[in-house]
Amino acid sequence: MTRDREGEGVTSRHRARGGARLRVAAFALFSGLLFGLSGCHEEEVGALRVGTNVWPGYEPLYLARGLNYLGHRVRLVEYASATQVMRAFRNGAIDAAALTLDESLQLIDHGQNVEVVLVMDQAPAAGSIVTHGKRASVAALKGGRVGVEGTAHEGYLLARALDQAGLSVDDVHIVPLTAEEHERAFIEGRVDAVVTVEPERGRLLELGAVPVWNSAEIPDPMPGLMVVRSEALPRYRHHLKTLLDGWFRAVRYLHEYPDDAAERMQRRLRVPLETMPGLLQTAVYPDRNENLRLLDDTDSPLHRAAGTVAGHMTAYRLMVREGATGVRLNAALLKDMRP
């Protein structure tokens, strides 16, 4: 009897101690949870800043923004010229940029680590050299003043055009102009010729400019690319997916509702609505599969194109670093996305 009672006592004591332990454990768990939660907030990653200049090949980006496909994760920064875009990229003000192949190569030449995540525009180079009419050919430009944004795509075009005409950059007087300065300098007569691209090209032609050279005369492809700073890529992985998804949805929208899309784009490009179809024909937007093909690192036509362009650029002293001729392609993001 007595022993039984003692036994019971021991058991209940054990039980009581067990209960206390349980309570202590629960308390610890709860405290830990609270503490953990308080320190466990998501690391703050701001919006992905994407720099662009005005260029029909990049326009679906703005269509996507207008259609709210990009959300708050992607911020488009609109610069006046590609030079500004590249400067901002170098200064770290942006982490992604829409640039042509030669511009991208320039960035690489400036020591930036970039990767191509999207081929936005597959059209061949689309620039022109226009004059007041007195100088009717490229060769006639010798000794003349040529307005050009030398640090951008136009500089490359001028160098190629002069090269084709058997001239060199030293044969002309270079007037450095940014894109927005072309029109005024041309009207004021400060320059004899201007290297221009759409949509300024169209406006200059309306002002009576005479095209003496067209980029169609060079066979090199000059795709528009979305490049991302390599260091920033892991951080903005989700943002970039949003960007790419928005891009493809906008392109799709452009095909499905071309009129509405043209109206939306026209406002930004500041060109008459009726010129929009022609303007859009200058751009070729490769789809996802085409992109996958183009970004295939092992055998990409881009590598070849880059090699060609880099060769010319080095020749024209537009690139100075040795070995900085290749571009790094990154198809991983596209592959991750739903088809």
Next chain:
Amino acid sequence: MTTPRKPDGRARRLRDAFKLPLRVAVPLVLLVFAGITGLYGLRHYTDIAYHQVEEMSLRGLRVDMDRLQETLEFLLREGNLEQVSHEMTALASDTELLEGYLLDDWGEVVAGTRLDRNGVSLAEMLGSAREADRELRAGVVERALDSLSGIVYVTPDGSRVGGAYPVFWTAAASELRPSRVGVLFIEKDLSAIKAAERGRVENQVLRTSAFLVLLAGGLWLFFDYAVTRRVARLVGATSRLARGDLSARTGVSGRDEIGRVAIAFDRMAEQLQQSRDQLVESEARVLLLLDSAAEAIFGLDADGYCTFCNPACLQALGLEHAGQMLGRKVHDLMHHSHMDGTPHPEDDCRIQQALRTGQPVHVDDEVFWRADGTGFPVEYWSHPIRRRGRAMGSVVTFLDITNRKRADDALRKAKQELEQRVEERTGELTDTNRRLTAEIVERERVELALMQAKEEAETANQAKSEFLSRMSHELRTPMNAILGFAQILESDPSEPLSDNQSESVSEILRAGYHLLELINEVLDLSRIEAGRMDMSFVSMPVGEAVSEALHLVEPLADQFRVSLYDRTGALGEENIWVDPTRMRQVLLNLLSNAVKYNLPEGTVSVYCERRPEGMLRVTVEDTGEGIAESQQRRLFQPFTRLTDDYTRVGGTGIGLTITRRLTELMYGHIGFESSAGVGSRFFVDLLLADAHPMPEGPLQPEAVDGAEPETVTATGTGSVPTGSAPTYNGRRTVLYIEDNQANMELVRRILERRDDLELVAADSAGEGLRAAQARRPDVVLLDIGLPDLDGFEVLRRLRAAQSTQDVPVLAFSGDTLPEDVARGMEAGFFRYLPKPTSIDVLLEAIDEALAVNGPLTRG
């Protein structure tokens, strides 16, 4: 088993120091917590603020440098070096800017915030800086040039932010790509911003800490009030309780846990205290019981050793103190041998049998042994003490039955003697009883005889009173005629009397009135004797009664030439309990006696004085001849007069008797003092109203009051009014129903004097009723005591007949007792006239009745 090592003194002190009471520990912990939180907050938030300042500064620096870089590149492309210099010097307007310059690709300052540094090399520029700064700046510039990227930095001590941006510099007009690269270097001071920020954070942390301290204080106050104080009281009460102070209470209340615990504690303590009080009381009772018990009581434990004993036990065993018994083997001490001296083995001990069997034992054939070795026969009871079903000992009660044994023998002898004596005494008692019975029978017979005698006496007294009453009634009827006719004789103007006749008539009237007074007084006396005099008490000022009586007696005083004096003074305002009518009667009697038995030119004075026992004495003092001692003794006897001179002193001789009786009926008493030749003082003592409650006395109907002796007393002057009687057109008929011819004749004679009245006479009730039907009289005068029908029946019939139901009926009767009058008024008589009455009263009553009855035309 190991003993835990005792902590040495120092360790214990240290440990005790940490055992702070909650009321100290809780606020201390809170304060420490607030302090730590404050310090941590200061550090943490300062770090955050610094970090934010650095971030913001870096961001701002980037923006500034971006713009400046673009501007400079543009200006350099244009070759506008002067403007470049302006742009750079303008930077100095920013007070936080420490350094700002543009280096060319040779490492020389092209432009800066200070013009005097233009052309200075970077090495020279950095020369004055500290080693660390020098390395940092040189490294940044180098990296910017190398990577062609904008680079910003924060110095390791966080005091400055800076940046180096490459600036493309077009060297020749034909360059598509700028061939030169300069560096824009800027460094800004953060210390001022950080100091401001630190101040802000300190302020905020201080406020937060202050709030926490306040909160801690509030919590402490609350905790102190709601918990620690109450717990302290609970602990205090528990400690007191533990020390045995069962009156300890927490006095804490409330519905929270502590309050409930405290209430439960208080309740428990209350019950403990009650239990202990009961225990103490019970123990005291048991001790008292033991000490005061005549029986010897002791207790045994399970082994037969004594555990307690009472004084009676010690005495019985011849022991001096309890120590001789407590803790000793009881069997060995006093139960060791039998009466005959043979040993008594313990195994046979029946005291301990209760221990073995657990059953009570009663024994009365053994002996106990005293300390001196003598034995005595005992009767004892051994009751086992059980605890949990087992006998733990026993309580033994025993009696020394030596005396009982002796007494038993004596008793047997006494019984035999007693039986014999009882037989003897029984015979004696029987005789006595017989005698007593005879005596009781005799006594009962005597008592019965006495009662009969008493009843007879009472009956005789009642008969006497009724006889007197009846006689006075019978006397009134002829008196009515005598006085009436005498008045007519005296006042008849048609037949004037001669002087002798007139004197004779006056004598008849005087004697008649005296006789009437005598009859009234006899009537009063008979009512008092018969116990039919009711008193109606009121509280009235004595002076009022005295002055009224004096006023009434004034004519008599004038007649006797005696002066009256009211000397009641202030005491006259005292209230006394009296029946006003009887009081007046008393005073009138005393005053009229004082006047009548006074000497001419004498005086009569009335005094008042307070007497013991709440009585007021009214004294009537005269200056007469006084009362001889021989007469004093029979003064209050009826029909006692001091003189036989009726002519000078009127009176019946029973006035004082009535006065005495009336005074006694008013709970007073009467007395007198007299000395011959000096005068007499008669006094009555009466109840003072402020010293006594109202005496008991049934109220009398008011109508009875109105029929008091005044109405009975004929006060007519003998003059018959002639001109004053109202006259009417036509004669009014008065029906008089009366069997007494003399009275009938008297009324006829009276009415003859009035031309306006006509008498219709009827000498019996029957005739009267017929006449009433035939003549319909204007008023009916009705005798009550008619031979064929009494007056009340006649009245009832008159009222029943339609023609006579409104005719006023006047009763005219010799039954003048107040109850007779009341009965008459109640029956519906218009007036109740007593016989005899004066002519004036009679005519007045008839006139009043006529005025009330029927439409009259005044002539």
